[in-house]
Each structure stands twice: as C-alpha cells, then as structure tokens.
Amino acid sequence: MHEQVRDYKVTQEPYYRAVGDEVDLYEAAYAVRMPMMLKGPTGCGKTRFVEYMAWKLGKPLITVACNEDMTASDLVGRYLLDANGTRWQDGPLTLAARHGAICYLDEVVEARQDTVVVIHPLTDNRRVLPLEKKGELVEAHKDFQLVISYNPGYQSLMKDLKQSTKQRFGALDFGYPEADVEKEIVSHETGVSNDVAGKLVGVAERARNLKGHGLDEGISTRMLVHAGSLIAREVDPLAACRMALVRPLTDDPDMRDALDAAVTTFF
Amino acid sequence: MHEQVRDYKVTQEPYYRAVGDEVDLYEAAYAVRMPMMLKGPTGCGKTRFVEYMAWKLGKPLITVACNEDMTASDLVGRYLLDANGTRWQDGPLTLAARHGAICYLDEVVEARQDTVVVIHPLTDNRRVLPLEKKGELVEAHKDFQLVISYNPGYQSLMKDLKQSTKQRFGALDFGYPEADVEKEIVSHETGVSNDVAGKLVGVAERARNLKGHGLDEGISTRMLVHAGSLIAREVDPLAACRMALVRPLTDDPDMRDALDAAVTTFF
Amino acid sequence: MHEQVRDYKVTQEPYYRAVGDEVDLYEAAYAVRMPMMLKGPTGCGKTRFVEYMAWKLGKPLITVACNEDMTASDLVGRYLLDANGTRWQDGPLTLAARHGAICYLDEVVEARQDTVVVIHPLTDNRRVLPLEKKGELVEAHKDFQLVISYNPGYQSLMKDLKQSTKQRFGALDFGYPEADVEKEIVSHETGVSNDVAGKLVGVAERARNLKGHGLDEGISTRMLVHAGSLIAREVDPLAACRMALVRPLTDDPDMRDALDAAVTTFF
C-alpha cells in the first residue's frame, strides 16, 4: 500500500451485521471495479458498511462528506502557494485514484452538479481523472473504486443526481435492520441487556410508522445506540429516550406527546 | 490541558441556577461524549448553561457564533500566507477537536448546510475531522465534545437542520425560568431588591403571553437584567423598563402601549 | 487614552439640543455599558447625539456606516499581505473593543445578518470578541460600548434585526424636534433669522403630514439646514426651498406642486 494512503487503511474490523447478500454483491462489484451507489435513510448503516467492506477487502478508504459549497477543487486538488511558488496538492479523490483507495462520497446529492461531474471520467471505461488545472491526466490505480451514498427520501426536485451520473453506478438498497438484528446491534454497541435493547427497538418501530404522518424521518439505529449508551450509564430510561430519541427528532408538541407515550409503553 | 486551549478554560464559576435535571443529564451525555443540542428561545440561558458545564467539568470551552456566511474554513482552518509560503492555522472546531475542548456552535441554524456538514464525521462513532485542504485526518481528543444551540421558534422553512444532522445529537429543552427562579436570577445579577426583581418578572410574564399575538418573542431574562441594572443605578423604573424592555422589543404603537401599561401596573 | 484611538476623540463640543431625558438615560446606560440602539427617521439627529455623548463622556467614537456588502472582516479585521508575510489589522469594531472606544454602527439593518451576529459576544455578559481568523479572544476594554442606529419606518420584511440581536440592546426613540427647538437649531446652524427659520420649520411640518400619503419620508432637519444656508447666501428663498427641500424629496409632479405651494404660503 502506497504510504500516501496508508493512514486511510481500516485497521480494526468495524462491527457490521449483514442483513442480506450485500457483502457478496459488493465484492463482485469491486472485482469489476463497478462504481457503487448506496441508497437508504439517514443513520441506517451505509457508512459503516463501506468501512466494513474496505476492511474486508484490505483497501484504504477515503471518505468525503459532500456539501453544496464543495468545489471540484476540494475533490481534485489545488495549487498552494509556497516559498518557491505554487505546489500542487492532491485532493481526496485524486489521492484515492492515484494510489488505489476506495473513495466514498457521503451524501453526494448535497454537492453541486459541477462537482459531481468531475467523477464521470473515473466511472466509465476510461478510468481517468483529468487534472485540468495541472494539465495532468491521472490514470486510476487498479485498486481504485468510487462509492457514493444517497438518501432517496431526502432529495428534492432541486437536488437529484442526473441520469447521466446515476447510470454510471451499480446500486444497493439499505433500510433499517429487522427487529432481531437491530436488537443485537444496539445491545452489542451499548452493553445494555437484550431486554432493554428490544424495548428501544420497539419504540423505534412505532416512530418509523409515523414517518410521513408528521415525522420527516424515523428513529435511526444510531439514535437507539445513543439512548442505550445513556441507559447503560444508569440514566433513567424515560429521560434517556426523551433526550436521545424524542427531542432531537421533532419540535411538534403533538408528535412529542405521541412519542413520549410510546416510550412510556415500553419502559 | 494543552497550552493551545488553556486560554479557553472557564476560570470562574459562572452564575447558573439549575431548573431541572439538566446538569445531571448533560454530565451523563458528556461521559459518553454524546454530541448535544440545546434548544430554547433567545436569552433564556443556553450559553450560560454550557459555560457552567464547561466550568463544572473543568474543560476548555470554544464558542463560535454561527452566521450564514461562515464557511467551512472558518470552522476548520485555513492556510495563511507567510514569509516562507503558506502556514496552516487550525480553526476553532479543529482546535477543540485536536486538544480536547468543548466546542459550542451558537445558533447553528444560521450557518449554511455545507458548513454544518463538516461536523458529521465528528459526531458519529468515527470521531474524526478530515482537514481536506491539508490532507490530514484529525482524530478527536478524548475530552472533545460538540454542543450546538438552536431556537425552534425561530427557524423558518428555509433554515432548519437536516434530519441527518439532528439525529447525531442528544437534545435538551430550555425555556424561561419559573417566576421564583427568575426573580432570584435578576436580583442576584443586578443587586435590585427581591421586590423590584419580582415586579420585573411580572412584567415579563405579561409580555410572554403576548408572544404569537403581536410579539415575535417575549421579554427574555437578559432584558430583565438590563432593566434591573438601570434601576439599581437609580434610573426611574418606568424609564428603565421603557428603555430596556419595551422599546427594543417592538415598534408597533399598540403593542408598546400594552407593554407600557403592564409596566405601569407593576411600578 | 490609547494612541490607536486618540484620533477618534471628539475634540469640539458638537451642537446638540436635547429634547428630553435622553442625555441622562444614555449616561446611565453607559455606566453599566449597556449596548444602545438609537431609533428614528433619517436626518433627525441620531448621529449628532452619539457624537455629543462621546464628547460629554470624553470617550473616542468610531463610526461605521453599515451596508449590505460589509463583511464580518470589515468590522473585525483581516490579514494584510506584507513583505514578511501576513500582518493582522484590527477592524473598527476590534479597535474600539480593544482600546476602549464607543463603536457606533450607523444604519445597522443595512448589514447582512452574518455581519451583525459578530457583535453578539460583545453584547452579553461575556464582553469578548473572538477573532476567529487570528485565533485570539479580545476581552473588551472597560470603556468600550456598542451603539447602533436604525430607522423603524425604513426596514422591510427582508431587512430587520433578529430578536436575538434586538434583545441585547437598550433603546432610545428619536423623532423630529418640536417646532421651537427645530427653529432654534436651523437658526443656530445657518445664521438665518428666527423668522426665516420658523418659516422653514413651517414648510417641514406641512411636508411631514404628507408622509405615508405620497411621501416616503418627511423633510428632515438636515434639509432645513441646507435650505437655510442657501438663503443665508442670499439665494431667493423660493429657489432655495425648491432645490434643498422639494426636488430631493420626490419626483412625483403632484407632490412637487403641493410642496411648492406650501413653500409659497410661507415665503
């Protein structure tokens, strides 16, 4: 592994609980270096999955949280001013392409389309990255793969990937894990008993049914881990759920009452 | 404590009058380094609370007043031009993450979403901050915690946190203190008698009932402290209340009359 | 007084004719360093008042005319490029906070909210100014006070101060002076006779009644001083009033006729 990307190696196995054939499919996709798109709601484990796959494949992982003011230069690189004039510095995408890392663009719809478009030549059979400002044409390293995530429920009419971008990717769907799997995750990550973990998952299921009926999103697995970790530190479960599940989710008094009631049912 | 953040230590105990179990809950959240979101109206004591907690936990506190033109670089850092080329300077968020301070982003909905998104990798289990421009991946110091504040009544449709941001935080609600507590605060902070403080709180309660009926916000505890401190300097109470409570709040002649009348009732 | 702000000392007593208890109230506010907001229509003497108070209190006064493209850096300071790299230069707000001047932000609603928000930490009990780009936390000098002005009739829905800003200030209302006072001012400032000054004030009163009925603003005291100074140079009073009072105010032919008629009534 090239020293420039060695820091990005995932050295410890991330805890990931597979819910279907996603691990095998991803391995096949990586084998042909197919660019991948991970779809699913916030906090359901997309980022964890790509960390797990990078660990399993033994490849470095460079993650970029996308945002609407990220310029193409933030991905590709730029000239820095130096004592001896200007010096080129590779951006995270160039670093990954040049030295063979998996590059993960998290929440890619947040980025402006012009930023997204720089990935096109890396995602067709050319597998090159033109550094127009430097006048260099980087041929992607054989280990390089591009992965993007996006939340289909979140995108608005104004923010969506173009078809000419989407069609460059294979896609995997992610959702909240099934009750038993999620219970196992919460218990494993926080140390609470199976019983408490099950109650938390029960609350989450109630809340997820309210999605679209007053809630924009359901309670994510991540939030359950938050609540569990407070309970594990002997915070009163009602207070823990209010603080970690209900208050962050909504400011609507009726929804809060409904969620608080759901919490009381279980604890 | 690292010398770079030593200046940010809160050396004197800030005056804070707890109104519930918020101190204990915050301590539990800090123990698991859960990112925290403080919700409540303007001037009700959110900033004071986080200062108090930083003092109680003995951790430095770096406060950033967010605004809509704050760039990610303002939080994370930037290269400065130097006699020998460029020199990197950590921004407040990087400083806090690197050396173990509590970083408090005040009125975070004011910031652009792209600026907000840079906190994501610090608020999940990775606890890292990628400095993309520097090509460095800062692992958060074990003492680092992120705290944000926001005013639920204030946010518009255009300005709200994304669910994928909200779900990363535990949340505590704040409101105006109850009458007795507020009286104690006003008296303690300004030196006016309990009787005068009580009258000021009485005026505030009248005004708060008008919120949504012609007033955008009620009179805050901070405004009562303003009025009290004028009265303590022997300004006529009617003039002090007009100047510190009524005139700043509204330009509507009818609302002014109603508020002036409320003042006259008490003084 | 620190040499950096000595140039900003008001050395001559500005002519100011008090119209109520505003001088005493301001002195009490300054005694507790309460941030002050001066409200009133254009040209009614707000700027003159703050100059007078700075002179009376013997403090330097740094005035900033706000505008919608003023950045936070314009207030706080910036790095300048130097032969030896970069050099920090305090902006007017930092200069005032560091060395103890009164900082007067004129027409503050003109500024963008992000610029306004930098004054927050200077206007609560912290009295600090974080220079985020420099990594310095300026503690305000004991003499520092912040004063802002704004014209309530002028602000639109798009441009208003946020409640969380307003509530940090005590407020004083200003209006056009009463006839006798204004006559005295016009005569004192231009050298015209009391009789001529009275006629000019009479014209202004007619015009002020038309505010909201075809005129956006009335004739200000400043405009009367303009007209008076022309008459004092023996310009024909009708021509002077047309040029200094009527033509600048409106391009509407009917309003011009009405105002010209008012002028003819008096001269």
Add this chain to the structure above:
Amino acid sequence: MHEQVRDYKVTQEPYYRAVGDEVDLYEAAYAVRMPMMLKGPTGCGKTRFVEYMAWKLGKPLITVACNEDMTASDLVGRYLLDANGTRWQDGPLTLAARHGAICYLDEVVEARQDTVVVIHPLTDNRRVLPLEKKGELVEAHKDFQLVISYNPGYQSLMKDLKQSTKQRFGALDFGYPEADVEKEIVSHETGVSNDVAGKLVGVAERARNLKGHGLDEGISTRMLVHAGSLIAREVDPLAACRMALVRPLTDDPDMRDALDAAVTTFF
C-alpha cells in the same frame, strides 16, 4: 492645486448653453459645499453642465461612471500588492476628498446601495471619509464637493436611492433644451446650417411626444449632434437620420415607420 488631481483640471471651457438660473444656483450650492444631485433624462447635458461648472469654478473634476458591480473599494481605494508588500491606492472618491476636487458620480442609481452608502459621512456636517481597510479617517479638503446624477424616468422599484441618501443632496432638474436653444447647440456642435439644425430639432420634438407611447426615451440632444455631424459630412439627411436617430432608438417596425415618416416630413 495638488499635483495628484492636476490632471483632472478642466482646461478648456466646455460649450454649455445655460437654460435657466442653474449656474447661479450651483455656485451658491458650491459656496456652502452642499452635495448636489442632477436629475434628468439621458443625453440632456448633465455631464456637460458639471464639466462647465468645474471649469468655471477652476476646480478639478473626477468623474466616475457608476455600475452595479462597482464596489466600495472601487470608489475608496484598495491595497495593491507590491514588491515590498501592500501599498494603498486612493480610489477616485478618496482622491477628490483628500486633494479638493469635485467628484461626479454619474448614474448613481446603477451602483449598489452599499457602494452608495460610503458617501454618507462625506455628505453631512462631518465631511469625513473613513478608509476602514486602511484605518484612516480622511477629512475632506475644503474645495471638495460631491455631485451625483440620476435619471428619474429610468429608475425601477428595485433601483432607487434611499431617502437617507437623497436627503443629503440639493437637487437641480434638467430637461431637453427649448427648441431655439437646442437648434443653436446642434448648429454650434456640428457646423450644419441653422435650417438643418432646426429640422433635426423638429424631428426630435415629434419623437419626444412618443415617449411613453411606444418609446422608452425620446431622441436626445446628443443624437441630434450625431445626425448633424453626418449631414455635415454630406451624408444624405434621410440616411443620416435613420442611422443616428431612428435605428438606435427602437427595433419596433411600427415605431420605426412613424419615425422615418417624421424624418421625411422635415427633409
């Protein structure tokens, strides 16, 4: 006269044909250094008038054509990068204020309000110009005067001067000159006979009656001079009028026919 503004002296008497008492009124206004606003349609002689007055008063004249992307720095000055770091360069407004020129801001409504607002401290009794970026407070030279022009028929709802700006100026109205005067001007400037000049003025009068009935503006004196100068070079009058009066004014076929017919009537 200071050498920095000597180049801006108007050395030759510009041809200006007074139409009323505007020369005397301007002289009185200059005597008290009242800021002046020249109102009127495009091409009616406002710029020529201010050149004439600068010549008559023997003061240098610095003209700035305003536009909506002109920044405050374009008026006030900026730091330039130099071999030895940065060097300040006065903008045209600073140059005029510092060394005593008349500064003429042409079509001031074109400029952004934030640019306009920098002239405020120069237009009240302070007569200062704060160079915030330089930390200098320029006291205006005793000879300095500010003059602005604007076209009342042109301004839209989006682009108008604020009342707090307008009220700082005395105002003079300009219109197209009366027929005899305009004939004299056209003949003097182009060398055509009085007869030809009269015919051109006749065409212009017809066109001006169409303003608001299909034409946005009438034919200006400047356009008549254009047509006249072609005729003086023996271009056929019909072709000259088409090219200099009709084609530039409108692309509407009906209006063109009407105007061409008017031309044929006279030639």
Add this chain to the structure above:
Amino acid sequence: MHEQVRDYKVTQEPYYRAVGDEVDLYEAAYAVRMPMMLKGPTGCGKTRFVEYMAWKLGKPLITVACNEDMTASDLVGRYLLDANGTRWQDGPLTLAARHGAICYLDEVVEARQDTVVVIHPLTDNRRVLPLEKKGELVEAHKDFQLVISYNPGYQSLMKDLKQSTKQRFGALDFGYPEADVEKEIVSHETGVSNDVAGKLVGVAERARNLKGHGLDEGISTRMLVHAGSLIAREVDPLAACRMALVRPLTDDPDMRDALDAAVTTFF
C-alpha cells in the same frame, strides 16, 4: 501603427459582398468617429463586415466576444502579480483606445450592464477611458472607434441595452443577403457550382419562413457555407444538408421532417 496593435491589423482583404450603402455610411461614421452598432440575426455577416471595414480603413481590429461573466476588468485591464510586485496589463478595450484600433464588442447584450457602462466615457465627446484601478485617464487615440453588434430578435426583457447606452451609437441594420447575392457568397466560399449554391439558398429561404412558426432562427449564410463545403468534398447533398442545416437547427421531429422535405425538394 503602434507595435502593440500591429498583430491586430487585418492583412488580407476579407471577402465581403456589400448589399446596400453600408460601406459608405460606415466610412462617414468612422470619419466622425461615431460609435457604431451593427444589428442583425446570427450568422448574417456582421463580424465579416467589420473585418472588411477595418481592412478597407487600414486600422487594426480588436474583437471581444462578450459574455455575461465578462467583468469590466476583462475589457479594461488588471494588475498581474509579478516578481517585482504588480504590473498593469491593458485589456482589449484599453489597448484599442490607447493605440488607435477599432474595438469590436461582439454580442454586447450578453455582457452585464456594469461591463457595458465602462464604454460610456469613450462614446461621448470626452473620448476618455478612466482606468480607476490604475488611477489613469486614457485619452482615446484619434484612430480609435468603438463598434458593437447585437441581435434584436434575440434579446429578452432581462437583457437589453439601456437607452443611455443605445443613444451613444449610430446603428446599421443587417439581414440575410438577397438570393442572388447569397448564391454568389456560397459558391465563392465553398467552390460548389452556382446551381448547387442556388439550391442551398432555396432551402434556406424555406427555413427562414418558418422563423417564429416553430423555429427560433432561420438557416444562416454560415450554415449554407458548411453544407456547401461538405458537398464540395463529395458528401451526398442530402446527408450534407441534414448534418449542416437541419440537425443543428432543431430537435423537434416535425420541424425536422419539414426541413428534410424541403431539402429533398431541391436535391
């Protein structure tokens, strides 16, 4: 001719086929240095005409293709950073004004109004160009003339020249040439026979009748030259017309059928 503009001399006579008295009128306009505006649809020969006139008059020609992000600096010039600090570089407009070239601003309505406004002082009797950033007032060389082009059918409500700009120019109308002239042009430029050229012109006439009835623009002379040059290389005329005349013009299937049918009629 000054060496700085010698490269811009038009050394070979451009092929231009006059359609009226436009050459004589332009010469008269140049004789009095009247700024000129060339109006007409795309591809009808405006650019060719100004090249021809520059050649005929023996003056260098500097052409600028205007666009909506062209800044005033792109026209006027800017400071470049150099080993010894900053160095001024004249923009194309300054180059032309200083050394006496014809400056041709192609499609001037594309430029922002603030960019357009910099030409004002060059287009009235002053004939100067203030370089505000450099503090220099360039007096236009006696040979300098300004020419602009614009397409009246193209401009939208949002993009039009201001009257105060239009009135500074004499105007010449351009259209597609008459059939015989156009046939001669196509044959001369491509080498096809008169017969083939005539058929191409016939197709164009059909298409031009559809302008406004489903087509935004007609087929230009330039497109006929494209088609002719393919036919001259023995491409099948039907394929050549499809590729050079029909496919670039429209994506509407019905319009394509109509145009293809017109082609078949002739070939």
Add this chain to the structure above:
Amino acid sequence: MHEQVRDYKVTQEPYYRAVGDEVDLYEAAYAVRMPMMLKGPTGCGKTRFVEYMAWKLGKPLITVACNEDMTASDLVGRYLLDANGTRWQDGPLTLAARHGAICYLDEVVEARQDTVVVIHPLTDNRRVLPLEKKGELVEAHKDFQLVISYNPGYQSLMKDLKQSTKQRFGALDFGYPEADVEKEIVSHETGVSNDVAGKLVGVAERARNLKGHGLDEGISTRMLVHAGSLIAREVDPLAACRMALVRPLTDDPDMRDALDAAVTTFF
C-alpha cells in the same frame, strides 16, 4: 505530433461498432475542420465514437467534462503564481488549438453560456482563440477541431445552447444501437454468451419503452455492460440486473416492480 499533446494520443483502437454512415460523415467534416455536435441520450456511445475517430484520424484527443461552474479560464488557461511572478498555463482548449488536437467538450449545455461563448472565434472562418488575459491571439493549428456533445432530451428551458452557438456546428444524431448490434457490443465487452447478452438487450428494450411514462431515461448500453460483467463473474442474473439496471434507474416502487418483472421474464 507536438510533445505537449502527445499524451493525449489514443494509442489503442477503441471498440466501436458503427451503426450507419457516421464514420464517413465525420471524416468529411474533419476534412473541412467543421466543428461537430454529437447529439443523443446518456450512455449511447458518443464519447466512445469521438475516441474512435481520434484514433482513426491519428489525432490527439483532449476531453473536457463540462459543468456549470467551469469558467472560461478553465478552458482557456490562467496565470499561476510562481517563484518568479506569474506564469501562463494553457487550458485544455488552448492546448488543443495551439498544438492541433481534437477538443471534445462533453455535455456542453452544462457549462455557463459565457464559457461556451469563448469557442465562437474558433468556430467561424477566423479559427482564432483570443487569450484576453494574456493579450495573445492564438491561431488554431491546422489539425485542430472542436467537437461538443449534448443530450437533447435532457436540456431544460434554462439550459440550452444559443442559436448563435448551434449554427456554428454540423450535427450527428446518436441513439441506442439496434438489438443485434447492441447484443454484439454487450457480449464483446463483458464476455457473456450471445444468449445472455440478448436477454439483457431485451430487458433494456422494455425499459426504453417506459421512457416518458415514469422513467426519465431508458437503460443505456453502459448499464447492460455493467450487468453483463457481474453475470460473467457468476453473480445471479436477477441480482445483477437489480443492482446494475433497476436500482440505479429509479426509486419509484411501481417502476421498480415493473422493471423487476421484466427482468424475471427474461431470466
């Protein structure tokens, strides 16, 4: 071939399966250096075609993926800061024009119109590229040709090429290849049997019929190659089609069911 563009030579024959006379027509267009526009849906082979033609003609190919934040400088070049001041660096368009490459602007409607307009002088008989910032006029190398691509179904009212741009190009239409040709392509590119390739093409044809009835775009040849390459690695065909054809294309549950059913029909 000049060394500056030697890297851009296409050294291996790209696999391209001609579907009509497009190769001959392109050769004729190149012979007269006619600028070319390639129209067609995403993923149908436009980029592959221009690579093939560059290989066939033995010319270097410089490809630029256009985006809405690409500035004219990104195409034309810019000054870089160097130890000895500034140094000019040609952009990709200048490189191609100067040294004789084919310059391919992919998805040109994405670029801002001001960026597009810089190609105008290269696409008429002048064949020059003015480097306004450098003050240089580059005459295009005799081998230079400009090619642009665009997707007619994709452009919105806001984003289209101007007629004055379109008319500078010859145009070739591209579509999805016919079933037999596409089967051959999929089989050749992935190694799957003719039978499997035929089934994939069958799925694609079903999906393409849904374009405009719930799908924005059909399944492209590129997506079929993705699916085929997974099947060739022994991924279950149903899972491969879901991942490579259906999931990337749509998030609509009904459309997904319809497409999944189509897949099941064939496999």
